Amino acid sequence: MDEISRTLQNNGHEVRMFLQYSNQMPPGYKQPTSPYPVTTFSLDEKFLQEFMDTLLKIQKAFLQGRSEMWTVLTLMNKMSYQCNLTLHQSEIMNFLKEEHYDIAVVDAFDPCTMLVCEKLGLPFVAFFPTFMANAYRVGIPSPLSYIPLFQTQLTDQMDFFGRLKNMLVFLASLVFQTKMDSLFDGVIEQHFPAESRPTIANLHLKAELWLYNVDFTLEFPRPLLPHVQYIGGLLAKPVKPLSQELEDFISESGDTGFIVVTLGSMLSSLPLVEFLKEMNGGFAKIQQKVIWRYQKSSWPQEVEISPNVKIMDWVPQNDLLGHPKLRLFVTHGGMNGLMEAVYHGVPVLGIPLFGDQIENMVRVKAKQMGTFILPDQLKTDNFASTIRHIIENKW
Known part of the structure; x- marks a missing residue:
């Protein structure tokens, strides 16, 4: 809605956003300055x-x-x-x-x-x-x-x-x-x-x-x-330069490249230790570096993060998807992320969690952009093998 408002404002309309105020924004996210006034209520x-x-x-x-x-x-x-x-x-x-x-x-x-x-x-x-x-x-x-x-x-x-x-x-x-x-x-x-x-x-x-x-x-x-x-693809943009921290981590991947993982805001606050163990174990079995958007303060202490995985509270998703060394996008299947993947020509592995996401991933699979694994069926070995299959095969 912010992107729609900006587009209208930049094309000569006078815009005001009516918005319910919330403190639920993810850690690390910086709200950009609005070129239009915002009326909030709580x-x-x-x-x-x-x-x-x-x-x-x-x-x-x-x-x-x-x-x-x-x-x-x-x-x-x-x-x-x-x-x-x-x-x-x-x-x-x-x-x-x-x-x-x-x-x-x-x-x-x-x-x-x-x-x-x-x-x-x-x-x-x-x-x-x-x-x-x-x-x-x-x-x-x-x-x-x-x-x-x-x-x-x-x-x-x-x-x-x-x-x-x-x-x-x-x-x-x-x-x-x-x-x-x-x-x-x-x-x-x-x-x-x-x-x-x-x-x-x-x-x-x-x-x-x-x-x-x-x-x-x-x-x-x-x-x-x-x-x-x-009007799909509102948030897909040409890439901006990444931070030196991210570039240094990506450069360590060599020719094998890296994977971006963003599962929305759902997995940052739920006690899903077994699920995280399976995902983390799957990443430990692949060659690629992994940049995973996950709230650091919510990561369970009993799960040791795989050496090839970097956890970050917030990632510049669009800019990472456009990086030439990116090999795969692991996502919950939200429409905005999928449209960014389409824009940058990135293969997708979905873990649909809620709402429209499984239907979105059915469309991804039908269009041969990737595939998906249901959360209750995700295990270390099938997760790792599916990642390797997508990266090593031409879609």
Whole structure:
């Protein structure tokens, strides 16, 4: 959203970002100075801690191979409560209304952003942070014979049973989506008069434009309409010089090169000693140097870091992916990192942990950009052999 705001500001628009303040940024990350004003608000500290605890429980369930739908409902239930707190920020809401903005650009993963626009009487452009998991909700044709739905782990090449699975998931998703939308009914009743209450479903159709953080280099072919645009690759940039510390470490790798490992923010705060042992043991069996973004203070003392591994609180991911000695990108499968890998032509080994990540990695594998290992199936030997297979074979 910062990159979108900067792009609009730099092209002559007057931009203000409406942002919930949080202290959850990763250690070592430096927030760049914004060329546009930012209006922040904070929520109840007790709720924020409960929200983070819920996220940790969900993430741990995924890492242990459990991906029950209750996790999504639990998350959305917390988000609806958060939405109620947000709409009660009367001072900020009145300020935003008095500014008379022409249009809003919202992160549409959270339905609350659309409710805020409705409350302010603003038309809005909806940005979705991953592929078109909500296509049928925004009026895009989605033939089930070759458009795989979210959480099916299917590609666009389906046999009879694949299409049957796709159909059954579609029917189940209609029920599930209705349940998810109903979680916001109480918020809508409290903040909108009875004669003009919106529905989450109608708000999805009300957007002036839908922007998706994906590109056809990763996404499967599908019908599109004029109100949908793909803008994947926002964060992929030409490389900047690395620090001398990183260059010195990379130079030690010689011709074998190095690997970058970033698994988002999920693994920096969970007690996953056995999982870390398997990954670290796999790295000890390969020749390449490894730069691993992991919070140093959270690294378990009983796990001795492999000699070829360098742990860092924060890494310049885009600049490392563009380095000529890079051989592999080990990632959780977040869309931004994958789009950077596409931009720099880097093979990928995914360890999908949450949300859209396994579906993203299904697309990576189908496009022959790499492969993935589910967290509960990752062991030292198969991890090391998969790394060697990707690096030694031409994709």
